[in-house]
Amino acid sequence: MSQPKRDFSEEEIIARMMIPMVNEVVRCLEESIIATPAEADMALVYGLGFPPFHGGAFRWLDTLG
Numbered sequence: 001m002s003q004p005k006r007d008f009s010e011e012e013i014i015a016r017m018m019i020p021m022v023n024e025v026v027r028c029l030e031e032s033i034i035a036t037p038a039e040a041d042m043a044l045v046y047g048l049g050f051p052p053f054h055g056g057a058f059r060w061l062d063t064l065g
Helices: 010-030 037-047 057-064
Strands: none
Touching: 010 037, 010 057, 037 057
């Protein structure tokens, strides 16, 4: 039997995409691959093309509280 289809909210979709990225940048910070959260956010914006108006993974975490 298959599960009924479920619609995901915009927030759920964003969280599912961001959580793995956040895990990686936190790991990079812990392992001193990056020096600061700002460095990670800049790398995401300039290196991966993350939308500049969103800031980056750490900025996204800050918006959550």
